[in-house]
Structures are given as structure tokens and as C-alpha cells.
Amino acid sequence: MGIYEGIKDAIGIAQKADNIELYKQLIDLSSQALDMQTEIVRLREENAELKKGTDIENSFIRHAQPYLTIDGENPKTCYCAVCWGKSRKLLQMDRINWDHGQIKLSCSNCKNHCIEDSQ
Numbered sequence: 870m871g872i873y874e875g876i877k878d879a880i881g882i883a884q885k886a887d888n889i890e891l892y893k894q895l896i897d898l899s900s901q902a903l904d905m906q907t908e909i910v911r912l913r914e915e916n917a918e919l920k921k922g923t924d925i926e927n928s929f930i931r932h933a934q935p936y937l938t939i940d941g942e943n944p945k946t947c948y949c950a951v952c953w954g955k956s957r958k959l960l961q962m963d964r965i966n967w968d969h970g971q972i973k974l975s976c977s978n979c980k981n982h983c984i985e986d987s988q
Contacts, residue, residue, distance in 0.1 A: 928941065
């Protein structure tokens with residue numbers, strides 16, 4: 870039963886002045902309203918997370934190698950493009966000094982790695 874139907878039933882019962890039935894209907898409506906409020910809160914949180922992910926994604930700088938940087942952040946802070954693509958996890962990659970002025974970027978989560986010229 871929806872909220873509208875429940876309220877309509879409660880009004881009908883109130884007109885008949887049967888307090889026990891009215892009480893039961895109002896308890897049921899209260900329970901439904903609480904469930905709906907909980908769902909609204911959950912959906913708002915989910916929506917905020919989705920918007921946050923979209924905002925982050927819009928600030929990505931994608932590189933030829935499988936890593937990302939974020940516009941306005943330190944360009945040496947690199948994130949794993951594979952982890953973002955698979956599970957929308959923004960995981961920072963490890964930077965290891967490599968040979969001849971290059972660095973190795975490595976993701977400890979998915980083992981994605983690449984070699985780049987030092988920045």
C-alpha cells in the first residue's frame with residue numbers, strides 16, 4: 870500500500886472513530902514514511918558520490934601511458950587509469966627512479982606499470 874492510499878484509509882477510519890484501527894494505520898504510515906526517508910537519504914548520498922566521481926573525471930589529464938593526473942594538482946601525482954576504468958578507484962601510483970632519467974610508475978593494486986620520462 871502506498872502513502873496516498875494509507876492516508877486515505879486512515880481518514881476513512883478516523884471518520885468512523887475507531888481509534889485502534891486509526892492507530893494501526895498511522896503506525897503503518899509512519900513506518901512507510903521512515904522507510905522512504907531512509908531511501909531518500911541513501912539515494913542522495915549515492916547521487917553525491919556519482920557527482921563527485923564525474924567532477925573528478927572531468928578534471929583528469931589522460932596520458933599516452935595508462936595513468937592519469939588531475940588538473941591543478943602536482944603533475945608528479947599519478948593515478949592508475951586501469952583501476953579508475955575498472956572500479957572507479959582513484960589510486961596513486963608508486964614512482965620509482967628508473968634508468969637514464971626515466972621513472973617507473975607502478976600500481977600496487979592491479980600491478981599496472983609504465984615507464985615515462987621524468988617530469
